[in-house]
Amino acid sequence: xxxxxxxxxxxxxxTAEIRDEGVGFEFDGVTGLTSMRERAALxxxxxxxxxxPGKGTAIRVTVPVADRDEWRGFDQW
Numbered sequence: 001x002x003x004x005x006x007x008x009x010x011x012x013x014x015t016a017e018i019r020d021e022g023v024g025f026e027f028d029g030v031t032g033l034t035s036m037r038e039r040a041a042l043x044x045x046x047x048x049x050x051x052x053p054g055k056g057t058a059i060r061v062t063v064p065v066a067d068r069d070e071w072r073g074f075d076q077w
Contacts (some may be wrong), residue, residue, distance in 0.1 A: 012065050013045075019058040024051045036061070 006017045027033070027049050036059075037047040045063030 009065065013062050014065055015060060015062040017058060017060040019056065021056045024053050024055040024057050026053060027051050033059075 001020060001022050003018065003020045006015075006019075008015050033047075033049055040047040040061050040063060043063050045061060048060045049057070050060075051057040
């Protein structure tokens with residue numbers, strides 16, 4: 001089974017996508033994926049799941065990138 005991971009930065013957002021050619025599944029609010037969607041929303045992002053039995057799965061998350069000035073002080077971690 002092939003798995004493809006893509007990360008892109010476009011404008012003020014970063015998008016990560018994980019896609020496989022597996023068996024897929026019936027998406028009906030699976031708890032782990034629901035939690036991932038909620039966490040993406042907490043930072044102003046969006047999670048999309050594209051799957052179906054026999055089709056494989058693609059999970060894509062897009063989150064905004066903070067303006068560099070918003071990160072002042074975080075470099076001291």
